[in-house]
Amino acid sequence: MIKYLNPSYVFKISGKLLNLFKTLLIPLVAIGLIFSLFLSPEDYIQGDSVRIMYIHVPSAWISLFGFAAISFFCILNFLFKIKNVTLIYKSLAPIGLTFNIVAIVTGSLWGQPTWGTWWAWDARLTSMLVLMFFYIAFIFSYKFIKSPDRSIKACTLISVLGLINIIIIKYSVEWWSTLHQPSSISLAKETTVHFSMLIPLGLMVFALFMYVAVIFLMKYRIETIRVKKKGFKKL
Amino acid sequence: MNFEIFIMNGFGIYVWSAFVFTFLVCLFLYVRTRKTLKKLEKNFIKEANNLSEEQFEDIKKQKITKEILISHSRS
Amino acid sequence: MLLKKVKIRLSILLALSVLSVLAIFLLFKVLEDNVLYFYSPSEIKNSDDINLKKKIRIGGMVKKGSIQSYERDIKFIVTDLKNEIIVSYSGTVPALFAEGKGVVAEGSLKDKKFFIAKRILAKHDENYMPPEVQESLNKDAK
Numbered sequence: 183m184i185k186y187l188n189p190s191y192v193f194k195i196s197g198k199l200l201n202l203f204k205t206l207l208i209p210l211v212a213i214g215l216i217f218s219l220f221l222s223p224e225d226y227i228q229g230d231s232v233r234i235m236y237i238h239v240p241s242a243w244i245s246l247f248g249f250a251a252i253s254f255f256c257i258l259n260f261l262f263k264i265k266n267v268t269l270i271y272k273s274l275a276p277i278g279l280t281f282n283i284v285a286i287v288t289g290s291l292w293g294q295p296t297w298g299t300w301w302a303w304d305a306r307l308t309s310m311l312v313l314m315f316f317y318i319a320f321i322f323s324y325k326f327i328k329s330p331d332r333s334i335k336a337c338t339l340i341s342v343l344g345l346i347n348i349i350i351i352k353y354s355v356e357w358w359s360t361l362h363q364p365s366s367i368s369l370a371k372e373t374t375v376h377f378s379m380l381i382p383l384g385l386m387v388f389a390l391f392m393y394v395a396v397i398f399l400m401k402y403r404i405e406t407i408r409v410k411k412k413g414f415k416k417l
Numbered sequence: 418m419n420f421e422i423f424i425m426n427g428f429g430i431y432v433w434s435a436f437v438f439t440f441l442v443c444l445f446l447y448v449r450t451r452k453t454l455k456k457l458e459k460n461f462i463k464e465a466n467n468l469s470e471e472q473f474e475d476i477k478k479q480k481i482t483k484e485i486l487i488s489h490s491r492s
Numbered sequence: 493m494l495l496k497k498v499k500i501r502l503s504i505l506l507a508l509s510v511l512s513v514l515a516i517f518l519l520f521k522v523l524e525d526n527v528l529y530f531y532s533p534s535e536i537k538n539s540d541d542i543n544l545k546k547k548i549r550i551g552g553m554v555k556k557g558s559i560q561s562y563e564r565d566i567k568f569i570v571t572d573l574k575n576e577i578i579v580s581y582s583g584t585v586p587a588l589f590a591e592g593k594g595v596v597a598e599g600s601l602k603d604k605k606f607f608i609a610k611r612i613l614a615k616h617d618e619n620y621m622p623p624e625v626q627e628s629l630n631k632d633a634k
Binding site: 227257261298299302338342358363366375 | 618
Binding site for chain 1: 422425426428429431432434435436438439442443446447450451453454457458460461464465468476479480481482484485488
């Protein structure tokens with residue numbers, strides 16, 4: 183077990199995984215796109231605009247999971263001072279922010295033909311926008327606060343508040359009346375998406391998570407090399 | 418050629434702009450990250466070579482450093 | 493056994509979480525009215541202070557068979573299956589606006605039963621399916 187947590191072992195594995203994931207990425211994205219753009223049926227009311235869901239939903243999930251993950255590692259670091267996990271959350275945060283923006287933009291492009299508006303200040307959309315500010319605040323806290331001790335404290339505070347926001351995002355559509363529809367897919371109840379639409383959705387989720395893995399591994403290597411380079415100066 | 422499939426009953430503009438936007442953002446992030454990684458690796462080797470013989474032997478004892486040096490000389 | 497330092501940090505973290513949950517809860521209490529995107533016809537009926545000048549949003553289902561349109565003017569009934577409000581609107585409606593579907597209307601109340609909308613938004617539900625599936629579902633229902 184200890185072997186797998188060893189930074190040098192992780193670094194070695196990250197290189198091998200990166201090569202594997204890179205080769206898988208292009209076919210996965212291609213299959214996902216063909217299914218979501220051409221092979222899947224249109225919706226009975228939304229028509230073809232349902233296709234936007236196939237990138238909107240995975241992006242939203244990535245941004246939510248991403249924040250939950252960075253908060254987890256940040257709090258872990260705050261409690262036990264495990265330096266290596268800072269590399270993980272530094273690598274994850276920019277990816278989460280990117281997909282948060284993608285989710286908002288694609289959602290807006292879906293909202294115009296469906297609802298008749300690009301944006302509404304309802305609980306779901308607003309809390310998603312708040313998440314974006316949490317991401318930005320988090321990234322600023324580790325980038326621009328020079329003292330590591332203070333930076334961890336700031337990041338932890340943002341993590342705690344952000345995690346509460348994640349819960350608000352999740353339940354916003356149930357607690358309050360919103361323009362955004364309730365979740366179609368959840369662990370608690372049966373899914374309300376027809377099987378023929380779950381296929382492209384599943385493929386896109388898989389392809390986009392593979393993409394996230396590739397970027398994450400590259401960023402992880404970047405952060406590791408940066409740390410090692412700092413070591414040179416001390417010599 | 419059949420353009421119906423791209424027009425999507427008028428929804429095409431929204432669908433295509435959503436997909437193209439996402440694709441471009443993802444491509445940009447990928448290219449930028451790759452560039453940074455390659456640059457850092459190169460820089461790392463250069464700095465390592467600038468170190469004195471003694472220091473070089475010293476850093477080579479660190480497994481990660483060794484790994485970076487090996488993986489880069491291969492590519 | 494946990495280290496003493498870790499214990500201290502853990503208690504700081506727990507205190508922080510409790511405080512933030514409390515703060516956010518209070519924030520939402522204050523903002524209560526703004527958190528709701530729209531009111532249902534029942535909420536309108538039961539509320540005591542109705543401001544006729546204030547811009548509000550009401551939402552519910554478009555009652556089946558209630559849409560009447562004369563050129564650009566349109567009149568329909570919004571229902572939450574308990575209470576109803578008549579909505580009048582002039583202009584184009586979103587493509588997804590239909591009887592039996594969700595709707596959100598933005599405008600002001602004339603009285604508790606009549607609403608003048610400046611803007612109509614269609615509300616989509618969480619069901620996604622191809623048209624053929626919907627048709628066969630309809631047949632089964634009949």
